Amino acid sequence: MHARTEGRTWTGSGLKFTGLGHYFPRHRRSHEGEVTVGGRTYPPEAAAELGVRSLHVADEEETLEFMAVKAAEAALANAGHQAGDLDLVVLANWTDRQWIPEIAPGVAAQLGAHGALAFDICGACTGFVHGVQTAASMLSAHPGWKRAVVVAADRFTRRARPGTRGQLVFGDAAGAVVLEKGDRDDPSGLLDSVLDCDASEADTVAARPPEGWLRPKPELIDLAVRSSLKVADNVLTRNDLKTSDIDWLVPHPGNNAIHAGVRDGLDLEPAKFLTNFAERGNTGCASIPIALSEFSERGVLKSGDLVLSTAVGSGWYYGGLLYRL
Numbered sequence: 001m002h003a004r005t006e007g008r009t010w011t012g013s014g015l016k017f018t019g020l021g022h023y024f025p026r027h028r029r030s031h032e033g034e035v036t037v038g039g040r041t042y043p044p045e046a047a048a049e050l051g052v053r054s055l056h057v058a059d060e061e062e063t064l065e066f067m068a069v070k071a072a073e074a075a076l077a078n079a080g081h082q083a084g085d086l087d088l089v090v091l092a093n094w095t096d097r098q099w100i101p102e103i104a105p106g107v108a109a110q111l112g113a114h115g116a117l118a119f120d121i122c123g124a125c126t127g128f129v130h131g132v133q134t135a136a137s138m139l140s141a142h143p144g145w146k147r148a149v150v151v152a153a154d155r156f157t158r159r160a161r162p163g164t165r166g167q168l169v170f171g172d173a174a175g176a177v178v179l180e181k182g183d184r185d186d187p188s189g190l191l192d193s194v195l196d197c198d199a200s201e202a203d204t205v206a207a208r209p210p211e212g213w214l215r216p217k218p219e220l221i222d223l224a225v226r227s228s229l230k231v232a233d234n235v236l237t238r239n240d241l242k243t244s245d246i247d248w249l250v251p252h253p254g255n256n257a258i259h260a261g262v263r264d265g266l267d268l269e270p271a272k273f274l275t276n277f278a279e280r281g282n283t284g285c286a287s288i289p290i291a292l293s294e295f296s297e298r299g300v301l302k303s304g305d306l307v308l309s310t311a312v313g314s315g316w317y318y319g320g321l322l323y324r325l
Helices: 044-050 064-079 104-111 124-141 199-204 220-238 256-266 284-297
Strands: 015-023 027-030 035-037 040-042 054-057 088-092 117-121 147-155 172-181 189-197 205-207 214-216 306-313 317-324
Touching: 015 064, 015 124, 015 189, 015 284, 054 172, 064 104, 064 147, 064 172, 064 284, 088 104, 088 124, 104 117, 104 147, 117 124, 124 147, 124 172, 124 189, 124 284, 124 306, 124 317, 147 284, 172 284, 189 220, 199 205, 199 220, 220 256, 220 306, 220 317, 284 306
Parallel strands: 088 117, 088 147
Antiparallel strands: 015 172, 027 054, 035 040, 147 172, 189 317, 205 214, 306 317
């Protein structure tokens, strides 16, 4: 038996994803055959073992702000809204942090969201979960606020240490959702969210100055699997659901070993495990929204589908979202 935790966070709130968008950099690097990157040549079997057939690499003009604006514009267009309709712009990002100014105000300005509050958050690869939960809290707290755009953007290729296999896994992208308040009786929408932190595991994966290259410890995979399963169990239990009740698991993808551990631990049908990891790589906090946008665009994800998204990230953060599209 599971212990009953606190009740659902957002069920009946009327909060809903009304628009999805993504941006992939222009350069798509194929991993067919030998791949030379960062001064090292990898044989074909290296990429095949890691499970990434291709990924995107941003050029110098495709700044984090540029990618975030493109993804947000796509989400707004998908929702049928203008930037002037926004009350809030939340930008999740960890790969391009800067002192001041924060990046989100620049994104809001380029969008034309001049009346919106705009700010950055981090949370590493849980950034999208953190962003949605933050936006949902603020929309709920302000009676006059109706609509937010949550953007998650990372240039993960810049955080791959040269000579490591991370160069074959880390990709660049931006994804966005429009989150807005609507009919509280609508059964679709955001149902629940959780975000927790285990500070004792904060150094399991780190990226420190001056290079900022990602340096994971060997125990990362086991910790990521355990944390992902803990999130899934928590969300499912407090919503009186079983794994078989969800239509899709759309997680933040780490690598093939983590994917296998999560699928096996949840006893999840492989067809319900939905990522674009093989074509886009691990794109950090952008991973979940780009998958939602891309698979909705393809018609794989449909209105009414019940989706669980889990994510883990340095901090050590672990969290998830439950929502009906």
